[in-house]
Amino acid sequence: MTDEIMEQFPLLKQKQDGKRLVYLDSGATTQRPQAVLDAANQFYLEQNANPHRGVYTLGETATEVYEKARGTVAKFLNAKPEEVIFTRNATESLNLIAYSWGMSNLHAGDRVVISILEHHSTLVPWQQVCRATGATLEYLYTDQSGVIPDVEIEKKLTKGVKLVALTHVSNVLGLLSPVQKVFARAHEIGAVTVLDAAQSAPHLKLDMQKLDADFLVFSGHKLYAPLGIGVLWAKTELLEAMPPFLTGGDMIETVREQDATWAPLPEKFEAGTQNAGGAVGLAAAIDWMNSLGFETIQKREDRVYRYAWERLSSLEHITVYGTPEGQHYGAIAFNLDEVHPHDVATVLDADAVCIRAGHHCAQPLLRHLGLSSCCRASFAVYNTTDDVDALAEGLLKVRRWLGYGA
Ligand SMILES: Cc1ncc(COP(=O)(O)O)c(C=O)c1O
Known part of the structure; x- marks a missing residue:
């Protein structure tokens, strides 16, 4: 065969x-096609330097291919490049949202609603942040076949809900969630929405102009890219209002002895040396998927x-x-x-x-x-x-x- x-x-x-x-x-x-292995290999053979650091030609090449990879991801999502943050994986992206947005926007009495279908990578960060802020964590329950009934959406998404997080496709049952219904209702009540696309990005077209999500996350390694590269996408106004998650090199504008100011998007959320080889591999994986x-x-x-x-x-x-x-x-x-x-x-x-x-x-x-x-x-x-x-x-x-x- x-x-x-x-x-x-x-x-x-x-x-x-x-x-x-x-x-x-x-x-x-997933496994990786030859085209992805070749692109990652080419990065290390011919283009490797620390992006955004060196002014020498090789350093500029590394920056160029890293930023080109961001452009490929942005096009894949029908989004702006500065709204695409490279992370290690979906888990890191979800933690970034919970700790950066959650810690600065949630207060005692606020409600966070997620579904019972969620992966621990959504569930546990919101447990932690709700515990720290005094917000409550509530669930949209499914029926026995894994479907979230409409009545559950109406019952749970009411006043006081500040954030709704939903897996796009269940990693256990493979079933598509009712994203449109849940997010439309979430926005009616003024809640912010998070879409976990870890299990959907390899299979269906994500269009951030149509999906009605405020945040979206996925992992490269589940869509034919190398391990250790993930994506957080969010609307500019949210990212601009959020504090950085990790701090350190490459995400600052000015550092004084007692304080610092932040670089503009997307660098504000990309502290430290980034996985440029992974980003190049992710772009190659997207190109490969697009070619199919x-x-x-x-x-x-x-x-x-x-x-x-x-x-x-x-x-x-x-x-x-x-x-x-x-x-x-x-x-x-x-x-x-x-x-x-x-x-x-x-x-x-x-x-x-x-x-x-x-x-x-x-x-x-x-x-x-x-x-x-x-x-x-x-x-x-x-x-x-x-x-x-x-x-x-x-x-x-x-x-x-x-x-x-x-
Ligand atoms: C729905 C879902 N969300 C998040 C994750 C976490 O992905 P990662 O381990 O790449 O961070 C997974 C991994 O299986 C997943 O299936």
Whole structure:
């Protein structure tokens, strides 16, 4: 079996114990196409210096490619370059919002509303900041299939809510959240909105002129870019009013013995030496995705997702969580009767099938669904229905291997 997209990913050609590697953990991190590896390599081979420091030619080249990468991200988001802040990952971006915006805007009695679908990277920073400011943290709960009902939005988004944070796509169930409804209501009541696009940016076009979000975050490594580069986007007026999150070199204008003034956007939020090689790799990943086009990406991924839903839900002893209704991107969660998810993942690994097992950094969601852990297969554009077949065939073996019979 050869697939022209999969062929561009050197790691996916690797064998594990002589078996074809079936990588179904792209929700954790994707693999990288050759074009991204080449761009990151070229940065270190030919362009590496500390951006925004050296006035020599190489230093200027490093600054140029770093800022060009910001321009590529801005175009990808249909946003202004100065509104794009490079961070390490979505987690750092979410902490930046919580600590910088949250600590200076929240007061005792204010309400922060997030959904029960959130990743710990949204959940824990808001827990910390609410505790420090005296604000309360409240949840939009889903039904058993992972859908946030309209009545929940109306009931929870009322006066006193200062900020609403929502995951665009659930990292466990792969289901698209009702962003338009939630954010329209949030804005009606004067709340600021945060969209966690960690699981949507690899799969669907993000347009900041249409999304109605005030803040948006994502990680490069989940969309074919190197590890260690992430993005925070926010509206200029919010960023200008916020204090810096990290302080130090490169984010200042003037420093005196007892105080300092800040550089303009975006440098105000980029303290210290930045991951320029990662930014260049991220720009290459975006160029690579654009060369495929979101139509192709979605068509392929949708086919694989639908096939996975049908194939897994037709197997005996398997419970697939969520609903096939609504739009899904990239993830399917399930459990096998009587078998712990870690055992499922370990047996599948013997066939070189990589899935994730555990709480997926969403313990409150799992608890809400009555689970302590589950298996998750997650897809990227390089996956095919052959990968789903390999997963299904592996799953058929698991209970037998562990002595439960067919
Ligand atoms: C929905 C969601 N938000 C945030 C994150 C955190 O991403 P990172 O670990 O790259 O910071 C993840 C990671 O899986 C995620 O799925």
